Amino acid sequence: MEAAHKKEERKSVFSDYDYSNFYYGAGDDPVNLLGPFREWYQEAKPNGYYLYSEPLSSAPATHVQVRNGKTGAVHDLLNLASYNYLGISYREEVKQAAIEAVNKYGLGASGSPILSGTFDIHEELAREVASFKAKDAAILFPTGYSANVGFISSIMRSGDTIFCDQYSHASIVDGAILAKSKTVFFRHNNPLDLERKLGGVRGKKLVVVEGVYSMDGDVCVLPEIVDVAKRHGARVLIDEAHSTFLFGANGRGVAEHFGLDQEVDFHLGTFSKSLGGQGGFVCGGRDLIDYVNAFGRSRFFSCNLAPPLVAGLRAGLAIVEGEPELRAKLWSNVAYMRRRFAEEGIDIGKSTSQVMPVLVNNDAKVFAVAEKIQDRGLYLQPVTYPAVPKHKSRLRISVSAAHTEEDLEQAVRVIASVLREEGICR
Ligand SMILES: Cc1ncc(COP(=O)(O)O)c(C=O)c1O
Incomplete structure (x- = not known):
């Protein structure tokens, strides 16, 4: 009993770290940071951190081959962890397009987009994305991360103010840091708090929100946010990383879903999730895109997207446009999961989207729960502080249009049985 108590105590210590544990008290030599980190990591790894970065040896489809971080054995698991919300990355048309592009262009772009790295297919993809989003123009970035960093730091500068939701993705926060603007965080999805914080602020103001919040799966209360921002003369940027290609009648995103495509000033998205x-x-x-082309440093100081990838993205976009039934299937899968989780008494917080956090709310226990679930055939990931607040640990689930109802039923049953055994649900 005492030993078990000690183990529990140690676990709560290892999961209690933040970056300051490593930064302070390490002296003047940057290499001295490694010691305190190694100490923490040696304890953290056997306590559950081996569940991260377990290598896959198959496509991120509904079933994946995963090498167990503890035993080294490879298992076939039901995949609830990939962002492949529409099951597009491994579609035959997408693979063929990429293969043809490899044959034509080789591997990489071998240049910055403003020097030698722009190919005909980059221009075509940008045109097609703009047309899909019903905008004049679009500009491509190497990643969604660099799109936020490059875009925010191109339009906001020192002396300006950026208002970010407290649950903003790191790329938004890093963009604000690079912009050297004053950054003000408002309470999550809370227009009243935003209003309080906007009050009396002068100069250039930008409000940044996400269409779907990536750790909670809740949808931005965009109408209220836009209303507050407009009344205070602030511009609005929406990051639709987890909502473009899924929400709205045409799949343009949460702004389209709310009929606010025109009211939102800046639209950002990624190809790494639904595509x-x-x-x-x-x-x-056009003026905005020309400006970003000239000032988006994270874009033009980086190599352009690899042509085979661009060709695959064009094929993926064509699938999204040609098969709206994929979105319908995703939303019926989401409805199924929500109903079954509710029936089993499993708490998924405020999620109303394809991102579902199964709330464990116990930082010490979440790894043991995740390991047990993986041992029973499901691939999903524990998420703890600092990715989410302390004591808000969870298992993060991504539902895909590619899942069958049998897949989802199996997932619910395994999760419910483990949560019950662990005393996390009734
Ligand atoms: C809201 C949000 N923005 C941006 C990104 C970064 O996108 P990418 O993985 O394409 O760099 C993510 C990634 O998870 C995200 O959740």
Whole structure:
């Protein structure tokens, strides 16, 4: 009993770290940071951190081959962890397009987009994305991360103010840091708090929100946010990383879903989630895109997207446009999962989207729960502080249009049985 108590105590210590544990008290030599980190990591790894970065040896489809971080054995698991929300990354048309592009262009772009790295297919993808989003123009970035960093730091500067939701993705926060603007965080999805914080602020103001919040799966209360921002003369940027290609009548995103496409000033998205590829984009008026082309440093100081990837993305976009039934299937899968989780008494917080956090709310226990679930055939990931607040640990689930109802039922049953055994649900 005492030993078990001690183990529990140690676990809560290892999961209690933040970056300051490593930064302070390490002296003047940067190499001295490694010691305190090694100490923590040696304890953290056997306590569950081996569940991260377990290598896959198959496509991120509904079933994946995963090498167990503890035993080294490879298992066939039901995949609830990939962002491949529409099951596009491994579609035959996408693979063929990429293969043909490899034969034509070789591997990489071998240049910055403003020097030698722009190919005909980059221009075509940008045109097609703009047309899909019903905007004048679009501009491509190497990743969604660099789209936020490059875009925010191109339009906001020292002396300006950026208002970010407290749950903003790191790329938004890093963009604000690079912009050297004053950054003000408002309470998550809370227009009243935004209003309080906007009050009396002068100068250039930008409000940044996400269409779907990536750790909670809740949807931005965009109408209220836009209303507050407009009344205070602030511009609005929406990051639709987890919502473009899924929400709205045409799949343009949460802004379209709310009928606010025109009211939102800046639209940003990624190709790494619903298209199952890689890259980011911003779209809008021609003047905006020309400006970002000139000032988006994370874009033009980086190599352009690899041509085979671009060809695959074009094929993926054509699938999204040609098969709206994929979105319908995703939303019926989401409805099924929500109903079954509710029936089993499993708490998924405020999620209303394809991202579902199964709340464990116990930082010490979440790894043991995740390991047990993996041992029973499901691939999903524990998420703890600092990715989410302390004591808000969870298992993060991504539902895909490619899942069958049998897949989803199996997932619910395994999760419910483990949560019950662990005393996390009734
Ligand atoms: C809201 C949000 N923005 C941006 C990104 C970064 O996108 P990418 O993985 O394409 O760099 C992510 C990634 O998870 C995200 O959740």
